[in-house]
Amino acid sequence: SSEKTLREHSKFLSLVLRHQPETIAIQLDSEGWTDVHILLQQMIKHKRPLKLVELIEVVESSDKKRFQLSPDQSKIRAVQGHSSAQVQREYAAITPPDTLFHGTATRFVNSILEKGLISGERHHVHLSADLVTAQKVGQRHGKVIIFILDTKQMHQDGFRFYCAENGVWLTEQVPIKYLKLF
């Protein structure tokens, strides 16, 4: 498939596997998994036909490894980024690196410096292990600004951190005192 086609399929899969499974009447379990054959059937029904080989291509070509297939390829999920109430992933809490980054747009800075980082629609605040990734995440929203987080202190203070299967770091919220403009 062309890059554009792959991107379109990937966007639609992000929509149904993270946010709105009801768009094509599928169910996600609490860990985000859904049945591949039902998914493909429902996509045909809703005029978004996709073959199994194409689905596998989308999963394998995803730069951010957004999706995961079960070993027998009978189930698929998005590994992070959910907002759907059907999903309540139980990530294992682990010790984060001493610092993590958050890339965002300059227009959000005042609000962030007032309220800290909040998860909004999604279930978690998303954090990046390196600057380049944080830049890319921030660019999606506009003129980039990067925050550096004192995750060592946060962890000592009892905040929990999770690392999704694709290396994206997650936490519930980040109070202002742990944030610095980078």
Ligand code: HQG
């Ligand atoms: C901002 C992409 C105002 C926050 C990426 C962010 C990531 C606040 C935006 C993943 C705020 C939410 C997630 C506050 C936070 N006031 N704005 N108090 N607290 N914000 O897209 O982190 O391509 O939901 O800074 O790579 O940008 O979709 O989160 O700008 O991994 O796979 O609210 O999505 O992955 O935006 O990105 P998002 P995000 P995919």
